[in-house]
Amino acid sequence: MIGQKQQFVTIKGTKSGLSLHLDDSCSFQQLLKELEEKLSTNQQKDSPLISVDIKVGNRYLNRQQQDEIREIIRSKKKLVIGSFESNVLTKEEALEWKKQTDITTVAKIIRSGQVFQVPGDLLLIGDVNPGGTVIAGGNIFVLGVLRGIAHAGCYGNDDAVITASVMKPMQIRINNLVSRSPDNQDAGNEMECAFIDTHENQIIIDRVQALPHLRPKLTRLERGMM
Template sequence: MAQVRSYVTLKGTKQGLQLLLDDESPFRTLLEQMEKQLNDQKGKLISAKDERLQVMVDAGRRYLNEHDRKELKELLETTFPLDVTEIRSDVVSRKEADALVRKKQMVRMARVIRSGQVLELEGDVILIGDINPGAVLKTTGSIYVLGSLKGVAHAGTDGDVRAVISASFMDPSQLRIAHVVRQPPENEEWRGMFECAYVNDEGSLELERAQKLGVLRPELAGEE
């Protein structure tokens, strides 16, 4: 007898269900067969409390565009008592891959960012120069200023709270990492040589000596 091909595999997890999809069949065929198989296994889709189950979909080496993802999500949530929490794929588009590379890149500049200038970048930034009062530097990664930081520095603009801001001379008008903002204190000077800013475990933006970055963010230390 010919072996029956399995288009979908169900696995139980602590969070709900994991749905493993066949990544070789045509997408339309996959949807049809997946619906049939899930109908045959409806007993596994009912929670003990008779609530909708959360499901993470793993598409393996299949590329799914936005339309495919929407169609897949609608089928699962409309036809079955499921709430899709994530659709994961090991394949990304060229555009998505280029965006990931830009976020991981290191941008090096030797210049002064002057008052009124707003510079928005992607990746980590090493600036050999100053950020003057009234100037703004924003980036998705961390900011390292080999000079004076007297303007505004915003690191982790995409929400990366692990980003840091470091400067040879720290006297900013505002520091921001992801959504966390810190203004200079009113009753004391906010100045220091070789300082860094980071978001602590409580979600507050703190200043520390730059020498402690390797302890605060071990991933920055690299390999010996």
């Protein structure tokens, strides 16, 4: 009995278009050959423009290899690359990811005219005075009075939050949304947090006790120790 030929390219339909799963154990040339054959066979002349997501598993593709795959996709007039997804990171990508997920802890006062920025989360032990600015790629935690400007999720993170012992900011930003502290807000004795309400697409300020429910990933360390 003749065995069935191993498939190196698997094509699946998705809500957004097509998903191509490329085998990560064969040679790259084998992959290109089968990709060309399958896309030519499945091409439909009357179909609308289709987005294609490329999933390569545990294979690392350099820039030239990605371009070769792009060339094959682009040669099919109704197909366009949506994304490349790989389980493999370069050392530089891993270091950049680590920067953006690290917590930077500082004890200082951010005075008027000063700007303090970190790539990941910021834990500031001190105040942000009016005219001072703190910016973070992730979350901002202020153990002090926030009277200046705070911008969390500055690289496009809608899930970022801002917390402060006393929340009286001139302005708060999360990703590209902006809000100001209400003029009639009285400083209370409880820590507060600011987050994006995705249903209303606006920044909401609430008690910090709401965070474990709103952003459960903030407690990942606790879950990992259980």
